[in-house]
Amino acid sequence: MEKSSTLWDRSRQAVVAEIVDTALALFAEQGYEATTMAQVAKRAGVSQRSVFRYFGTKEDLVCGEQEALGEVLVSAVAAQPPEVSTWDALRAGFTTILTASNHTPQRVLEISALIFDNPSLHARYLEKRxxxxxSLVPVIEKRMGIDSGEVPDARAMGVIATVFACVDAASELWVRHGGKADAFELYEQALAAVRG
Amino acid sequence: MEKSSTLWDRSRQAVVAEIVDTALALFAEQGYEATTMAQVAKRAGVSQRSVFRYFGTKEDLVCGEQEALGEVLVSAVAAQPPEVSTWDALRAGFTTILTASNHTPQRVLEISALIFDNPSLHARYLEKRxxxxxSLVPVIEKRMGIDSGEVPDARAMGVIATVFACVDAASELWVRHGGKADAFELYEQALAAVRG
DNA sequence: GCCAGTCTGTCAGTCACTGCCAACCTGTCT
DNA sequence: AGACAGGTTGGCAGTGACTGACAGACTGGC
Structure with missing residues (x-):
């Protein structure tokens, strides 16, 4: 949470944001597949080479910020006091992410829909998740009172994977409902069906 | 389970198997990324174009048969008698898949390790899963006594996603243990931690 | 043998992505 | 001001996955 130090850093951030915005606009106009990186670069006013320097892959134009959110999630879960149950700690982590994201719900919906509609994007997204x-495994193992061995514990992995699975189900349904449903409620429903 | 009808069909199957074998051998020798489709085609004795006609993508050389297994899974779950619980029905589906796969455990381990070690392959695998x-959603909805609407039910999705999550955790640990662990046991542990 | 349909190989092309190098911009030291 | 060092950008050529189009080969039915 450090203030954007140098002026140079801020202009860099502006360039990144500009590229993402033009990319999303083009994807909305023509679709993801039909849009080439050359188009994005040209309309954003930078060289194609620079776009790849900033983002690495076309998929990262959409999924790029997921990277940072992962760290937020892990530290938020780790910061929960020990008396909080594992399930509640994980849920708290996800609510932290939701509030930490500085996007409008419309924007989140747009990006999510893009990801869910596009196999290649969806695949990349799942892999990032x-x-x-x-990275959550050691945190949860400690919370469950399990010694961290070299290989993760099946119980910790199962719990983590289950929470993610329910979050995923809730997100997908939220998108399918056009953002009109209560994602939190959907998550609770899914988890209740599992644990009940 | 129909007998391979025409002779032509059988030789076609042989070609497909030959391509997969040479591909896996090359991946083992040089790694997945470092192996080009041109190499695979050349060593398999077919044109590069034909390889793409059979498999579509490089990833499908490894993940291709997952496609068929999915249908086996769905019909196996659907075939479970109604008095079997949802959880048991899903588990039965997965055990059916395990026995239906006509590969040696070594082969399964080799392929699984390839997938888990390679981000691009892993991503594609997750998306196929x-x-x-x-496709399981309607089957499980019916089994849980839920009317199938146009949009899936959160509870059904949660249960399905959870079982897959635990299967996934168990598979990954099984591979990390070099195939020496009992995958079934790992699955039970993971699910017990979730439902307990 | 002949014809229709299918399969195969070849070729050229698109597009994501990378390494390389020259130009450039920015702040610093003298 | 001018030289210098660091990192940044753009252009360019190349690789590799993948696709469409076309021509030849191969198959089964007549």
Whole structure:
């Protein structure tokens, strides 16, 4: 949470934001597949090479910020006091993410719909989420009173994967309902069906 | 389970198997990323174009048969008698898949390790699994006594996603243990931690 | 043998992505 | 002001996955 130090850093942030905005606009106009990186670069006013320097892959134009959110999630869960149950700690982590995201719900919905509609994007998204799960393992193991071995514990992995699965189900349904449903409620329903 | 009808069909199957075998061998030798489709085609004795006609993508050389297994899973779950609980029905589906796969455990381990070690393959694999989940939704909804609406039910999705999550955790741990662990046991542990 | 339909190989092309190098911009030291 | 060092950008050529189009080969039915 450090203030954007140098002026140079801020202009860089502006360039990144500009590229993402033009990319999302183009994806909305023509669809993800039909849009080329050359188009994005040209309309954003930078070289194609620079777009790849900033984002690495076309998919990261959409899924890029997931990276940072993962760290937020892990530290939020780790920061929960020990008397909070594992399930509540994980839920708290996800609510933290929701409030930490500085996007309008419309924007979140737009991006989510893009991801859910596009197999290649969806695949990449799932894989990134799996990294979140991996980095959560030690945190949850400690919370469940399990010694962290070199290989993760099946119980910890199961709990983490289940919470993610329910979050995922809730997100997908939220998108399918056009953002009109209560995602939190859907999550509770899904988890209750599992644990009840 | 129909007998491979025409001779032509059988030789076609042989070609497909030959391509997969050479591909896996090359991946084992040089790694997945470092192996080009041109190499696979050349060593398999077919044109590069034909490889793409059979498999569509490089990833499908490894994940291709997942497709068929998904249908086996769905029909196996649907075939469970109604008095079997939802959880048991899903577990039965997965054990059916395990026995239906006509590969040696070594082969399964080799393929699984390839998938888990390779982000691009892993991503594609997860996305395919998600399609299994989608096609299971109506089956599970009926079993849980839920009317199938146009949008899936959160409870059904949660249960399905959870079982898959635990299967996934168990598979990954099984691979991390070099195939020496009991995958079934790991699955039970993970699910017990969730439902207990 | 002949014809229709299917399968295969070849070729050229698109697009994501990368390494390389020259130009450039920015702050610093003298 | 001018030289210098660091990092940044753009252009360019290349690789590799993947696709469409076309021509030849191969198959089964007549």
């Amino acid at each position: 799996l990294r979140w799960q991996r | 998600l399609r299994w989940q989608r």
